[in-house]
Amino acid sequence: MSEIQRIELPTIFGMKTVNAYLQKGDEVVLIDSGENTDESYAALTAGLKENGLTVADIDRVVITHAHVDHMGMAQRIGAEANARIWVSELVKDWAIKPDEMWSTREKLMLPTLLSYFDPTLSDLIKQGYVDMMGNVKKVWQPISKDQLEVYQSDGQLDINDTRWQCVYMPGHSSSQTTFFNPINGDYISADMLLRITPTPVIEPSRDDMTKRNKGILEMMNSYERLLRFDIKKVYPGHYETFENAHDVINKQVRRIDERTKQCYELIKSGQSSFIDIFNILYEGRFNMPAMIMLIGYLDRLENAGVIMYKERDGFLQIFTA
Ligand SMILES: [Zn+2]
Known part of the structure; x- marks a missing residue:
């Protein structure tokens, strides 16, 4: 069975780092790509080198969810390695036309934030928002259509000799797929399960794009569903791997309730x-x-x-x- 190697990449956002996971075998597969910066590219190159590989050796990049720290650099890797980039049906539009998707999301995000604040604070909120969006767009490159492959968010994904079960886990992001290996209990959790509680980001509802999604409600359901999986080891989207998945879930749910x-x-x-x-x-x-x-x-x-x-x-x- 092929080992999963964690390659930690820098991000320009608050989490500081994000993980890409390397699976070596007949195929060289990378799960998540980091952001499109030279620092991130250098860290990826160094991580691959430790495994005797270069970017050009990558055959496939698999994306967990449509957030910039997880997919911003996919196109750059894809172009250099002539690799296929695999996204779920829920990430596809974000991969091809992030600007268009962002403009739909922005129609809800900024007004939602502003609605909670005294109008005298509007300028401050708007500025913070504009700064953040500027950063997001700077490190996110769209993926060319002819490089894309689509997996089903509730299907299966074969990587070398492992058949991963795709587990759709909305909450942090409505486009988030995680991967479970029922044979050994490995769980590639994206940002569903981290050592710190993930945030349910503001985005349009999947049923009605003009309405805001209440991500936290989905996140609580996802936590509950996750408890039914016999997880042995978690490969999270950020920070180190861990083994006490159920303790982490229970602690985070308790904290949210409190x-x-x-x-x-x-x-x-x-x-x-x-x-x-x-x-x-x-x-x-x-x-x-x-x-x-x-x-x-x-x-x-x-x-x-x-x-x-x-x-x-x-x-x-x-x-x-
Ligand atoms: Zn993330």
Whole structure:
């Protein structure tokens, strides 16, 4: 059975690094590609060299989900190695036309963020958003159609002598596929299962692109489904591999439940503005992942029917239902 080698690549975003996984055999396969920067390319080259390989030896790149840190450099590798790039049916459009997909997503993302804040903070939020998007586009290269192959997000994927079960795991991203090997319990988890809790990013719902997806609800379902797999070893999208998958899942679910409850207590005690709740929960450490988590906690409370929103002074305020 071929070994899975982790190659850690730098990212320009908050996680600092992202993993590409190398599987050597008759075929040389890379799972996820990192971002399109020279630093990332150099780290990939060094990682391959340790395995006696060069970029040109890669036969196939498999992408887990349509986020820039996992697929930004796929085209560059594909072009240099003449490799096929495998994406699921849910990632295909993102691979070919990321700009178009982003513009649909942006129509929801920025207004969603702005709706929670006092209009006097709009410029600050917009600037943060524009900076982030500029970075995303800088390190994301579209993939040419004739290089693409499509796998099914709930199908199977054969890599050398391993038959991976594709396990669709929405939540962090609605385009996220993970890979489970039922023979030995290996699990390539993308960003579904990390040592730190993944964030449910803001994106259009798959059923109705004009509506926002409440990713946290899907994430909780995905955690629950994941507990049914007999996972022995996790190969996460970021940081080191680990073995205690069920402990990690239970701990993260517990923490999300705790934070959701804390949020509800604050609203019950009369806190009605997002920024005030945020500052209490996160002690004023303003950052995008934490903001997205808080939107998730509120989504859970709204979904449970215990809170409601009212527009006051030009933004959404939160009350018990
Ligand atoms: Zn990631």
